Amino acid sequence: MRTRPKRGSCVNAETRATRPMQAQTNTELCVADVTPAWMSFVFHLLFATALATMCAVSTSLLLSAMSGRAQFIEYLTLGPSFVLPIVWGLILGYYVSVRHPSRAVYWTWVVPATLLVCGLVTSVAAGTAVSQNLVNLFGRSSRCSSICLEQLFFSAPLVSSVAYGCSAKFRQVAAKRRHKN
Numbered sequence: 001m002r003t004r005p006k007r008g009s010c011v012n013a014e015t016r017a018t019r020p021m022q023a024q025t026n027t028e029l030c031v032a033d034v035t036p037a038w039m040s041f042v043f044h045l046l047f048a049t050a051l052a053t054m055c056a057v058s059t060s061l062l063l064s065a066m067s068g069r070a071q072f073i074e075y076l077t078l079g080p081s082f083v084l085p086i087v088w089g090l091i092l093g094y095y096v097s098v099r100h101p102s103r104a105v106y107w108t109w110v111v112p113a114t115l116l117v118c119g120l121v122t123s124v125a126a127g128t129a130v131s132q133n134l135v136n137l138f139g140r141s142s143r144c145s146s147i148c149l150e151q152l153f154f155s156a157p158l159v160s161s162v163a164y165g166c167s168a169k170f171r172q173v174a175a176k177r178r179h180k181n
Contacts, residue, residue, distance in 0.1 A: 037104065041102075041107065044102060045104075047096050048109075049161050052164060053156050056076075056088050056160070057084075060076045060084055078152065079138045079155060085159050086159055088160060089160035090166070092167075093164035097167070097168035105165055106165045106169065109162045109165055112158035119150070136150045136151070
């Protein structure tokens with residue numbers, strides 16, 4: 001019966017030479033245990049931004065269909081409250097970081113923030129006022145100059161990724177306190 005090696009217990013060259021079958025099995029298990037940092041970051045980034053935003057939109061569509069009011073999408077998913085992206089970011093950050101702990105969860109906000117700033121700079125360079133851009137990104141959806149897709153594609157992922165990182169940090173602090181007691 002084969003047993004799984006402890007995390008980080010990779011096979012050295014001596015074991016490969018003396019016990020090739022065991023070395024092959026342990027190497028395969030060891031490779032599966034080690035996740036590159038960039039892959040962990042991309043994994044958490046997708047959960048923090050894309051999945052949290054899709055869950056928020058799906059939830060608001062479900063609530064709209066159940067209640068017969070289309071305003072749920074506006075009030076719960078878009079600004080200025082961003083309630084559902086925050087809630088889904090908190091939920092996913094807490095539970096995903098339990099299964100896949102990594103320091104990458106604390107940096108998932110960087111990519112959405114960079115995209116938001118680049119979009120802001122581009123539209124200001126095109127001649128749109130900064131105040132109008134901020135209203136489009138974070139203001140009430142009734143005051144948007146377009147259909148508020150900026151909020152859905154830029155602001156909501158940023159807000160959900162910040163909530164994702166905060167929730168993962170909360171889980172880490174709570175786990176440390178439990179182990180102390």
